[in-house]
Amino acid sequence: MNKLRIGAATAAVLLALGTAAWSLRASGAGHTDASAPAPSVLTVEVIVPQQQSWPQSVQASGSITPWQEIIVSPETGGLRIAELLVDVGAVVKRGQLLARLADDSLQADLRKQQAAVAQAQANLYQAMSNLQRARMVDGSGALSAQKMEEYRIAEATSRASLDSARADLDSTRLKLSQTRIVAVDDGVVSSKSGVLGNVVAAGTELYRLVRQGKVEWRPELDARQVSTVHTGQSARLTLPGGEQVAGQVRLVAPTLSATTGRATVYVSLPAGAARAGMFANGTIELGAQPALTLPQSAIVMRDGRAYVYLVGSGSQVTSRAVSTGRRHGDRIEVLSGVDASARVVASGGAFLSDGARVTVASVGSAS
Known part of the structure; x- marks a missing residue:
């Protein structure tokens, strides 16, 4: 009986000592974990913003x-459109015939004016002949001074009549030439408003051209x-x-x-x-213009604002709000928030939070 009591007491003591030792070990382990640094949450590449020269655009x-635009219209009126030679989309050259007006009446006027010129020229010859004969007998007293003056006036009047008839003939020839409506420059026909057979007034639009096709x-x-x-x-x-x-x-x-x-x-x-x-x-x-740029992967959008993550001492990250500007390819301009020496997380910022510890794999130049 005494031996049994002594064995039980010994077992109780050993159990108490074991429990105390386990408590001491557990307490020491907890103290070590509290003082150790937080584990890394992500392996990242660190870059610095790059200064580049970017084209600015509006x-x-x-x-x-x-x-x-070229408006094609007749310079003479009251004539019928006899031909329309081009259509919309046609490429025309300077001087090319585009339309023709009926010229029957003008041909008749031309012959009439030619006859008037011939008549005026005959009258002038007669007046010149009369004046020449009068001058031959002027010194003999056979003709009065008044009669000599009449001959001179007749000759001058006949000369003026010839000039007027020639001017009328030139006018008729000009109108006749204007029945041929040509392109004043190279171009492309963009619209056609002339109607075959229509009697047009001077200035009526027949065609519209895009000058030189430009x-x-x-x-x-x-x-x-x-x-x-x-x-x-x-x-x-x-x-x-x-x-x-x-x-x-x-x-x-x-x-x-x-x-x-x-x-x-x-x-x-x-x-x-x-x-x-x-x-x-x-x-x-x-x-x-110069631009401080980062790859778009370094920009994290959150609540409608742009952020980047900066790597500080102890490999801990902090978020920084930035203002962005132009975009060129896969890069974006940073207007404010960071400078050229900032150490920025190149990608993966969406998985980070302020104070998180990261493992820096490499440091690049953001190129």
């Missing part, structure tokens, strides 16, 4: 219109934008079909519209690149 939209883009810009646009700058626009067309600023309007407060910019386009009447969007290149 976004604009506007219609495509003819560079210049068109231009005419976007409208506000006062701030137009102040940065100058003649000779490059432009690029997208046509409705998706085709890209390059152009050049030909002219900037000197005044702004009193109703819209915007000014028109005239951008020359290559012939055949677009059609008049189209509406296109595009950009006008203003020249290169």
Whole structure:
């Protein structure tokens, strides 16, 4: 019985000592975990913003219109359209015959004026002959001074009548030539309003041409934008079909519209690149300007704002709000929030939070 009591007491003591030792070990382990650094949540690449020279541009939209238009109309009126020789879309050359007016009445007027010239010329010859004979006997006293003066006046009148008849003949010939309506310059026929057989008045539009086939883009810009646009700058626009067309600023309007407060910019386009009447969007290149840039993967959008994560001491990250600007390819301009020496997480920022510890795999230049 005594032996059993002694064994039980010994077992109790050993159990108490074991429990104390386990408690000490557990307490020591907890103390070690509390003092150790937090584990890394992500392995990242660290980059610094890169200074680049980027082209600055202005976004604009506007219609495509003819560079210049040519109105084809007769210079003489009251004649019937006898022929219309071209149709819409035809490419015409300077001096090419486009239409012809009936010239029967003018041919008759021409013959009449030719006869009038011949008659006036005969009258002049007769008057000149009379004056010459009168001068031969002028010194003999056979003719009075009044009669001599009459001969001189008759000769001068006949000469003036001949000049008038010749002028009328030239006028008739001019009208006759105007029955042939020709193109004043190269171009493309954009509209046709003449009707065969119609009697037209002088100035009635028969055709409308796009001069030399040239068109231009005419976007409208506000006062701030137009102040940065100058003649000779490059432009690029997208046509409705998706085709890209390059152009050049030909002219900037000197005044702004009193109703819209915007000014028109005239951008020359290559012939055949677009059609008049189209509406296109595009950009006008203003020249290169410096930009502090980061890859778009470094920008984290949260609650409508842009953030980057900066790596500080101890490889801990902090978020920083930034303002962004232009985009070029896969890079974005940073206007404020970081400088050129900032150590920025290149990607994976969406998985980070302030104070998180990361493992830096490499340090790059954001190129």
